[in-house]
Amino acid sequence: MLLYQHLGINEEGHLTIDGLDTAELAKEYGTPLYVLSEDRVRENCRQYTEAFRKYFPEGSEVLYAGKALCFKGIYPVIESEGLSADVVSAGEIYTALSAGFPASKLYFHGSNKTDEEIRFGLENGVGTFVVDNFAELEALDLEAGKRGAVQDILLRVTVGLDPHTLEAINTGKVDSQFGTPIETGAAMKILQEALTKKHLRVLGFHSHIGSQIFDCGPFCDQIDILLDFAAKTREKAGFTPSVLNLGGGFGVPYVASDPKADIAGNIEKIAAHLKAGLEKYGLPAPRILMEPGRSIVADACLTLYTAGGLKTIEGYRSYVTVDGGMTDNPRYALYKSAYTVLSAGRMREDADFECTVAGRCCESGDRIAENIYLPKPERGDLIAVLTTGAYNYSMASNYNRIPRPALVMLKDGKARLAVRRESFEDLIEREN
Numbered sequence: 001m002l003l004y005q006h007l008g009i010n011e012e013g014h015l016t017i018d019g020l021d022t023a024e025l026a027k028e029y030g031t032p033l034y035v036l037s038e039d040r041v042r043e044n045c046r047q048y049t050e051a052f053r054k055y056f057p058e059g060s061e062v063l064y065a066g067k068a069l070c071f072k073g074i075y076p077v078i079e080s081e082g083l084s085a086d087v088v089s090a091g092e093i094y095t096a097l098s099a100g101f102p103a104s105k106l107y108f109h110g111s112n113k114t115d116e117e118i119r120f121g122l123e124n125g126v127g128t129f130v131v132d133n134f135a136e137l138e139a140l141d142l143e144a145g146k147r148g149a150v151q152d153i154l155l156r157v158t159v160g161l162d163p164h165t166l167e168a169i170n171t172g173k174v175d176s177q178f179g180t181p182i183e184t185g186a187a188m189k190i191l192q193e194a195l196t197k198k199h200l201r202v203l204g205f206h207s208h209i210g211s212q213i214f215d216c217g218p219f220c221d222q223i224d225i226l227l228d229f230a231a232k233t234r235e236k237a238g239f240t241p242s243v244l245n246l247g248g249g250f251g252v253p254y255v256a257s258d259p260k261a262d263i264a265g266n267i268e269k270i271a272a273h274l275k276a277g278l279e280k281y282g283l284p285a286p287r288i289l290m291e292p293g294r295s296i297v298a299d300a301c302l303t304l305y306t307a308g309g310l311k312t313i314e315g316y317r318s319y320v321t322v323d324g325g326m327t328d329n330p331r332y333a334l335y336k337s338a339y340t341v342l343s344a345g346r347m348r349e350d351a352d353f354e355c356t357v358a359g360r361c362c363e364s365g366d367r368i369a370e371n372i373y374l375p376k377p378e379r380g381d382l383i384a385v386l387t388t389g390a391y392n393y394s395m396a397s398n399y400n401r402i403p404r405p406a407l408v409m410l411k412d413g414k415a416r417l418a419v420r421r422e423s424f425e426d427l428i429e430r431e432n
């Protein structure tokens with residue numbers, strides 16, 4: 001029921017995270033509150049870094065996809081774990097650099113980098129640009145030329161795979177606004193074009209097939225297509241990639257019935273598949289990059305809410321409202337994502353009351369979970385939603401003028417405020 005080992009129940013029957021009482025945290029910092037275990041983030045990083053060291057060619061790197069959870073405090077943690085980072089906007093670059101993260105370890109993604117963002121990235125020394133399309137290739141070469149620079153790039157290609165993920169979040173299909181497709185010949189053309197650019201140096205290819213992937217199969221299929229493409233670029237363009245970025249996407253369990261990805265086991269299998277493929281084509285071993293977001297942060301975090309009360313619609317169902325919702329977690333509204341919800345202050349009581357957890361926004365889609373079981377909720381109950389580290393804070397909004405929650409980070413049994421709660425003054429600060 002608790003899903004993760006860093007969660008527990010103490011003598012008072014309260015939910016704990018890293019041994020800390022969630023009721024105490026709620027009392028000290030208020031609700032809604034994101035509670036992030038730094039130790040768990042570090043463990044998640046190590047799942048990747050250790051497997052990478054063991055199985056992938058030297059120089060291979062794990063990049064943290066910052067879009068999953070981007071705030072200053074995450075960057076020193078992932079840097080000290082030896083990860084590089086993906087950024088998708090000037091705002092993410094700014095955040096990473098403000099936290100002292102080295103620009104050389106940034107990989108700049110995005111399907112529409114504006115000219116200002118391209119300049120911002122170049123001025124700040126972003127290590128690698130992941131070029132999405134022809135227009136961007138031109139713009140980047142032009143801007144790099146103005147600076148007399150030669151910018152390292154990867155070309156984002158689409159491999160035409162549908163990994164059948166649980167959510168409408170797969171991006172590797174031919175019909176996609178991300179990247180340049182291999183199947184239509186466009187990827188070969190953009191490579192040939194890129195190789196003529198004096199101010200760009202092509203290191204290799206990037207592709208990302210989707211999210212919430214639990215086994216190595218889709219990655220192996222992706223490798224087959226990428227290696228076949230690499231063999232063709234060697235023949236047609238005289239280009240052999242020295243880097244292959246396989247994207248992100250290993251899944252995490254949100255509810256007990258979800259599978260759990262064996263990250264090290266999958267990486268071992270992906271590496272074996274890669275090795276066989278390289279031998280088949282007689283290609284040299286490229287450095288392998290992967291860019292996990294969700295599987296680094298999702299399970300390290302939970303959100304605490306205070307229940308507003310119970311409303312039973314006779315003949316239909318019962319709703320319990322919480323003091324947050326789609327403003328701090330829009331994933332149910334976006335994808336109908338399942339979550340595990342617990343009554344954090346009443347963990348020893350039977351969860352035998354069926355209810356739907358609704359947020360506080362003026363929007364009937366504002367739900368956190370439907371038809372789940374809790375001890376019969378009462379106003380003031382502490383409600384915990386698990387696995388909220390990814391795509392919650394980073395997707396939070398001020399809809400209905402609701403201030404965004406605070407985020408506390410736990411380390412060595414202590415909590416520290418990493419993001420303070422938004423104030424009303426913050427809400428109107430930019431308004432004249």
Ligand SMILES: *Cc1c(COP(=O)(O)O)cnc(C)c1O
Pocket residue numbers: 065067068086109208210211212247248249250291292293294295390
């Ligand atoms: C979203 C995304 C990721 C991270 O995906 P997760 O499912 O969070 O691991 C990595 N790379 C790219 C290009 C992405 O768009």
